[in-house]
Amino acid sequence: MARPLVSVIVAVLNGERFIIPALQSIFTQNYAPYEVIVVDGNSVDRTAPISQFFRSVKYICQGGRGLACGRNTGLEAAKGELIAFLDSDDLWLSNKLSTQVDYLLQNPEIHYVNAWVKFFVEPGARLRPGHTKTFLDQVHVGRTPGTLLARRSVFNLIGSFDPALSIACDVEWFKRAKDRDVPMFIIPDVLLYKRIHDRNLSSDVRTNRREVLSLIRRTIGRQRDQKSGNSHDR
Numbered sequence: 001m002a003r004p005l006v007s008v009i010v011a012v013l014n015g016e017r018f019i020i021p022a023l024q025s026i027f028t029q030n031y032a033p034y035e036v037i038v039v040d041g042n043s044v045d046r047t048a049p050i051s052q053f054f055r056s057v058k059y060i061c062q063g064g065r066g067l068a069c070g071r072n073t074g075l076e077a078a079k080g081e082l083i084a085f086l087d088s089d090d091l092w093l094s095n096k097l098s099t100q101v102d103y104l105l106q107n108p109e110i111h112y113v114n115a116w117v118k119f120f121v122e123p124g125a126r127l128r129p130g131h132t133k134t135f136l137d138q139v140h141v142g143r144t145p146g147t148l149l150a151r152r153s154v155f156n157l158i159g160s161f162d163p164a165l166s167i168a169c170d171v172e173w174f175k176r177a178k179d180r181d182v183p184m185f186i187i188p189d190v191l192l193y194k195r196i197h198d199r200n201l202s203s204d205v206r207t208n209r210r211e212v213l214s215l216i217r218r219t220i221g222r223q224r225d226q227k228s229g230n231s232h233d234r
Contacts, residue, residue: 007080011070015088112150117142
């Protein structure tokens with residue numbers, strides 16, 4: 001039986017520092033077939049020539065701005081039945097795709113899977129207060145696009161990432177999937193190594209907190225409207 005094509009989307013902005021090992025962690029997957037789509041948010045460093053050096057990479061220069069727009073651009077270009085994402089500063093284990101594809105094939109009622117993630121620190125990076133030794137030594141449930149493998153039908157059902165959110169678009173997408181009771185499963189294996197460094201988008205704590213609070217208010221408002229007999233799309 002033919003194995004499904006996986007579209008791997010890498011949305012990147014000024015990622016020359018880490019994009020080569022990120023792409024190599026895709027190329028060394030023990031699964032095929034897959035396609036790699038790099039969506040460049042108009043980088044001013046060497047991201048473009050590095051990405052274009054690899055003939056197997058489909059390189060797209062992003063039209064809009066922001067991480068959500070980059071991922072959505074990749075979704076529009078993707079040809080795969082299954083969709084995956086990797087941030088340009090993170091790394092997959094070599095069995096990431098094979099493990100998750102096998103699970104979805106064996107469990108057709110499941111629409112998407114996540115996995116565990118382990119964080120690692122780039123030498124010289126300044127750690128935030130939450131990055132304790134205990135936190136770094138542990139593995140964590142990865143409700144993040146880097147651990148995600150989803151059937152394309154999930155995006156047809158609940159939509160793409162919200163471009164109004166610069167950081168919390170991930171949180172909002174997974175919340176939407178949860179609210180729609182989309183069947184999912186978390187594979188209890190570490191399949192993603194997430195790099196901590198000085199330019200992590202999540203290090204913008206103020207913006208992240210503001211967007212998460214906005215999502216909480218939106219959720220409370222939606223629940224209130226549902227109780228009163230009204231509904232919102234989001």
